[in-house]
Amino acid sequence: MxxxxxxxxxxxxxxxxxxxxxxxxxxxxxxxxxxxxxxxxxxxxxxxxxxxxxxxxxxxxxxxxxxxxxxxxxxxxxxxxxxxxxxxxxxxxxxxxxxxxxxxxxxxxxxxxxxxxxxxxxxxxxxxxxxxxxxxxxxQFTGYLDDQGTKGIQxxxxxxxxxxxxxxxxxxxxxxxxRDVEGPHIIKKTDWYYLLLAEGGTGVGHMITMLRSRNLWGPFTTEPGVNPLFTNRDRANEPLQNIGHADxxxxxxxxxxxxxxxxxxxxxxxxxxxxxxxxxxxxxxxxxxxxxxxxxxxxxxxxxxxxxxxxxxxLTKPQVLTDWTDDFDKTTLSPDWLTLRGPLADLQLNAGQLALPGKDRRFNDLGTPAFIGIRQAEATETFTLTVDPSTTLGTGQLGLASLINADHYAAILINATDDHHYQVFRQQQIADVQVHDLLGTLTELPTTFTLTNEPADKIFTVKTATQSLSFKTSALHLSNEGIAALNTGDIQGAYVLGNAKLVLTKATRSAQ
Structure with a gap:
C-alpha cells in the first residue's frame, strides 16, 4: 500500500x-x-x-x-x-x-x-x-459586474x-x-449544490473557499469556520504557496x-x-x-x-519521478513540447532527428517564432540539447533559450563567421533592457547547448569537443516575481533565427 x-x-x-x-x-x-x-x-x-x-x-x-x-x-x-x-x-x-x-x-x-x-x-x-x-x-463563470472591475460568480x-x-x-x-473570486465548480452531493471557488488573488493570499445551496440558482451561503477551506496564505514557511483553483x-x-x-x-x-x-x-x-x-x-x-x-x-502504483528524454524516435512530436501561439508547420521529424528551420520572428513579436520548448520542472535541474552535425547556420542564429514571457528571456546563440568559426552571444531581454554580448568564438560546430537551472541562477553553456563558453544570469529575471504576474512558468528549448536550421538528436531534462 x-x-x-x-x-x-x-x-x-x-x-x-x-x-x-x-x-x-x-x-x-x-x-x-x-x-x-x-x-x-x-x-x-x-x-x-x-x-x-x-x-x-x-x-x-x-x-x-x-x-x-x-x-x-x-x-x-x-x-x-x-x-x-x-x-x-x-x-x-x-x-x-x-x-x-x-x-x-x-x-x-x-x-x-x-x-x-x-x-x-x-x-x-x-x-x-x-x-x-x-x-x-x-x-458558471467569473463575471465582470461593472466598469470598476467588480467580480461575482454568475x-x-x-x-x-x-x-x-x-x-x-x-x-x-x-x-x-x-478579493478576485474566480474558478467556480459546481459539485452536487446529498441534495446540496456546492460551489467551489478560488479567492484572494493568484498570489500569496490565494485560497480555496466553498458555499452551498439547495437550489442550483442559489442563494449560496456558508457557515462560520468553513472558509478558507484550504490555503497556505498565513504559512509563509510552507514549501508550497499560492494554493487555489481547485476541483x-x-x-x-x-x-x-x-x-x-x-x-x-x-x-x-x-x-x-x-x-x-x-x-x-x-x-x-x-x-x-x-x-x-x-x-x-x-x-x-x-x-x-x-x-x-x-x-x-x-493508489495502485508508487509515484515514480523520472528524468525526461526525447530521442525524436517517434513519427509525431512528444506532447510535452510547446510552441508560442501556433504550430511550427516546417518542423521536421525523421529517423531520430528533429530539424527546426529558423524564422525572422522573435519572442517579443506576436505570432510564432522558431522556438520549441518544455517546462522547467525543478528549481535545480539541467536541460540539454544535443546538436547533429547537419545543423546549418547560413546568415542566421541558433541556440538555447529560456523565457517566462515575451519580454523576459535569456538565450545563448551562435552564428557562423566567414572563416568557418562560430561566434557565441548572450542575448537577453529584461523588460526594456536588452543585452547582446559576444562571449567568444568556437572553432567548430557545438555538440551541446545546456541550461543549468539553480534556485538563484541560470547558467547557459555551449560546448564543442574541446571548448566551452557560458554566461550566468539571475533566476529572478525570469521569475513570476520579476514580471509581477503568476500565470506562466519558465519554458526552455531550441530557438532559431533567420535562415539557420538546428538539427537535434536528443533533448534531456534531469533533476540535479
Whole structure:
C-alpha cells in the first residue's frame, strides 16, 4: 500500500487543474495561456503517475492564439465527461471568447479526438465551469459586474449544441469575502449544490473557499469556520504557496479527492523566487459531514496517507519521478513540447532527428517564432540539447533559450563567421533592457547547448569537443516575481533565427 507521495503530481507549469474519471482512467486538463497546443491533457490510472496526451487546441478554428500577448491565451479550463463525450470549457483571453470543445475517446481508448470546431457562449467573463443535470447544461463563470472591475460568480443555462444562452446570466455569489473570486465548480452531493471557488488573488493570499445551496440558482451561503477551506496564505514557511483553483472528484471506491494549483518558490537571499510557475497538487478529502475536510488542513509537499487507508488502497502504483528524454524516435512530436501561439508547420521529424528551420520572428513579436520548448520542472535541474552535425547556420542564429514571457528571456546563440568559426552571444531581454554580448568564438560546430537551472541562477553553456563558453544570469529575471504576474512558468528549448536550421538528436531534462 502507498504510504505517502510527493506534490506536485504534475511538475512544471500545469496550472488550474481539472480532473475527471472515466472508468478506471483519470484525465487531467490544465491551462496553457499563450503556449501551443492549447489546453494540456494527461491521463493516469493511479493518480500519481501521468502520461501526457496531445493538447486539445491544435487548429485556429478551435481558438486563435496568434495575437495572444504574454499571460493571455487559454485561461482556466474545466474538464467534464457527459453522455459519452469529454467537454472542455475555457476562455481565450486573446479573443475574449468563452467556448466549449467536445472530445471522444479513440477506438483503442488510448487518446481523445477533439472536435475541430468550438461552441461559443456569449458571456462576459472568465474561468467557466460546465455542469450537467437532467438534460440541462449550465455554465458558471467569473463575471465582470461593472466598469470598476467588480467580480461575482454568475450562471447561465445554455443549449449544449449551439451555446445559446437560455437563462441568465444571474449572480450566484460574491464569494466568501476574499478579493478576485474566480474558478467556480459546481459539485452536487446529498441534495446540496456546492460551489467551489478560488479567492484572494493568484498570489500569496490565494485560497480555496466553498458555499452551498439547495437550489442550483442559489442563494449560496456558508457557515462560520468553513472558509478558507484550504490555503497556505498565513504559512509563509510552507514549501508550497499560492494554493487555489481547485476541483473535486471521486475515485472508483467513492473516496473524494481535491486537485488544486500551488507554487514552489525558492528562497534566495531572503526573497522568494518562482521560476517553475503554478503546478498541479493532489490531496485526499474526507466528506462525511456537511462540508469537506481537505487532507489534514494544511497543503503540504509530502502527503501522508496513514490516516487515509481507503484513499491509499486506490493508489495502485508508487509515484515514480523520472528524468525526461526525447530521442525524436517517434513519427509525431512528444506532447510535452510547446510552441508560442501556433504550430511550427516546417518542423521536421525523421529517423531520430528533429530539424527546426529558423524564422525572422522573435519572442517579443506576436505570432510564432522558431522556438520549441518544455517546462522547467525543478528549481535545480539541467536541460540539454544535443546538436547533429547537419545543423546549418547560413546568415542566421541558433541556440538555447529560456523565457517566462515575451519580454523576459535569456538565450545563448551562435552564428557562423566567414572563416568557418562560430561566434557565441548572450542575448537577453529584461523588460526594456536588452543585452547582446559576444562571449567568444568556437572553432567548430557545438555538440551541446545546456541550461543549468539553480534556485538563484541560470547558467547557459555551449560546448564543442574541446571548448566551452557560458554566461550566468539571475533566476529572478525570469521569475513570476520579476514580471509581477503568476500565470506562466519558465519554458526552455531550441530557438532559431533567420535562415539557420538546428538539427537535434536528443533533448534531456534531469533533476540535479
Amino acid at each position: 502507498i504510504k505517502n507521495y510527493q506534490n506536485p503530481i504534475r511538475r512544471g507549469m500545469y496550472p488550474d487543474p481539472s480532473i475527471v474519471r472515466v472508468g478506471d482512467t483519470y484525465y487531467l486538463a490544465n491551462s496553457t495561456f499563450e503556449y501551443y497546443p492549447g489546453i494540456a491533457m494527461a491521463k493516469s490510472t493511479d493518480l500519481l503517475n501521468w502520461t501526457s496526451l496531445t493538447g486539445v487546441i491544435q487548429h485556429p478554428s478551435q481558438a486563435d492564439l496568434s495575437q495572444a500577448k504574454s499571460n493571455e491565451g487559454i485561461f482556466t479550463v474545466s474538464l467534464r465527461y457527459h453522455d459519452g463525450h469529454f467537454y472542455v470549457i475555457t476562455t481565450n483571453f486573446a479573443e475574449f471568447k468563452t467556448f466549449l470543445i467536445r472530445g471522444t475517446l479513440t477506438a483503442d481508448g488510448q487518446n481523445i479526438t477533439w472536435d475541430q470546431t468550438r461552441v461559443e457562449i456569449d458571456i462576459a467573463g472568465i474561468d467557466p465551469d460546465i455542469y450537467f443535470e437532467a438534460g440541462h447544461s449550465y455554465v 450562471q447561465v443555462e445554455i443549449n449544449l449544441t449551439t451555446g445559446k444562452v437560455l437563462r441568465g446570466p444571474e449572480l450566484l455569489s460574491y464569494g466568501a469575502g476574499g 473535486l472528484f471521486q475515485d472508483p471506491q467513492h473516496n473524494w479527492w481535491l486537485t488544486c494549483l500551488g507554487t514552489q518558490p525558492a528562497n534566495v537571499d531572503f526573497k522568494q523566487i518562482t521560476n517553475i510557475g503554478r503546478e498541479t497538487l493532489l490531496y485526499p478529502v474526507t466528506w462525511n459531514q456537511a462540508w469537506p475536510v481537505i487532507y489534514q488542513g494544511v497543503p503540504t509537499k509530502t502527503v501522508d496517507l496513514s490516516q487515509f487507508p481507503r484513499h491509499a488502497a486506490t
